[in-house]
Amino acid sequence: MEKIKVAILGSGNIGTDLMYKILKTDGAMELALMAGIDPESEGLKRAKELNIPTTAEGIEGVLGTEGIRIVFDATSAKAHMAHAPLLKNAGIIAVDLTPAAVGPYVVPAINLGDHLELDNVNMISCSGQATTPLVYAVNRIAPVKYSEIIATISSVSVGPGTRQNLDEFTMTTANACQKIGGAETARAIPVINSAEPPIMMNNTVYAVLHEETDEAAVVASIDEVVAEVQRYVPGYRLKGKPYIDVRHTPWGELPTVIIMNEVEGAGDFFPNYAGNLDIMTAAAQQVGEQFASHLLKKGGVIA
């Protein structure tokens, strides 16, 4: 079967985990290149051991390799800003795992189908991938006035990039709950927990509604979306059953949907507790698969 050649740009933790995910799936993508800037990096070493072509020349190495159609950018927001126009000129689709957000936000379970003709899409953040589907599930049944999500992640799974840019992480996630989830207003609050052994990623979503609604319909919608996300993140699940509580809010006593969720990683490269990292790479892989299938359907020619 014909496959679409893809490259991973960035040989850090995220890039390495994504490599294992692509290799273990017999789909529409062929991992044709692992690109980094440090020849000694763990990711490049592991790629070599697996006989994946590698380059330590970064973006230049990618542009110099024939036939690459999709690039997963797992570098940094700043680097992606520089990579984006170069990839665009080369006619390569960019799946951006950084907070650069050059292209629109995508969540595979919600809006990927709308963006398959674009050449740059953004993966938001780990908590965005985990919580926007839940806000979306509520909002399509009962409009959400305000959503608040608490994303709790283990200290060891939070890298220096997120730590130095916590504000960007917070604002991007809240923004996605509005733009993709559909909430009128939104807050996102990250919590980093350093307990040992490390805790699994867990999220709480509060969705304040304008008025009372059919609780069973909301729960059914949530179950449906969770099943949709589980197709690409098997460890994504609810903790307990979502329920509606009446909460005191600045807008009066209003029905509030409370959803608790946890994300267990697949253990490809990261330990299982790091569901936050796993959901990013699993969602990115899903995005890549859909783009690749779409390209194959079109006869492999970019319109």
Next chain:
Amino acid sequence: MKTPIVTDTTLRDGSHAVSHSFTPEFVGQIVNRLAEAKMPVIEVSHGSGLGGSTIQQGFSTHDEWLLIEQAVANKKDSKIASLFVPGIGTRPEILKAAEYGVDVLRVAVHCTEADVSQQYFEQAKKSGLGTVGFLMMSHTQPAEVLAKQAKLMESYGADCVYVVDSAGALVPESVRERVSALKDALSINVGFHAHNNLGLAIGNTVAALEAGADQIDGTLRGLGAGVGNAPTEVLIAVLNKMKLDTGINLTILMDTAEELVAPVFKYPNIIDRDNLASGYAGVYNSFLLHVREAAVRFDINPVAIIEELGRRGAVAGQEDWILDVALELQQKELIK
């Protein structure tokens, strides 16, 4: 022993104890009296810091900027501080605080996560604010770890770093170790913030001073999260007896605590079962009212919730785990 700089945080830590219901008038009155008493620093904000009015932390009944406005209007020679928790607050709130006339930003993180605070210290400095680092839940880490974390905050621009006993779980010896380690490692001021779960809020603060602490906190009549803090008026009386003259007027503090603060208490701040369990298990004090609410709603013993939160290692800002734990305990009860 040197005379410490005292911060009164009734209008911030006390916010938890009244479910964030302070009115602008109340804030204006209290700041007016504290300023008259020559309190060097007065902290005002939602209990969980700027932007803390949320479902998770509890919504404020009044816009916190109206409270801050009243505080600044009445501050005279005192400085106004606000708490800031990265993730709950974002940089736009720091800019706004500076615009409103706040003088000092106290940046609070769980005591192993200092490296998330850099962009906030830098913003605060850029906005001309004084900066304090708050290492919350300091009982969970040994002195060396705290010293390293404090050192990071110093490198980001903190003027002072506090050992914060958020759970009221420290005893004098463990306070001395921690404060001494910070004093040895840092060239900036070191502070201590107490909670009274083990009846040691004043004792631990004195221990911190013995170990060289430069700054300490109190709240009028001890109005603060959970069982509350070192009562500011008692603290000043103790400092006077120790011949440490802060220049703060004890009479005004006593009158304000008695006449203005005592009437706003929603529950007595005595070391009852829940508060002792919380300190003993090392659980964040701001959880208290949320735990009590969940205990009633799900018909479970609050101590069972508190102990499980302690086992799980819940940190500040994890009020949603209270619900999670309560639901789990209820399930277990049903299975029985």
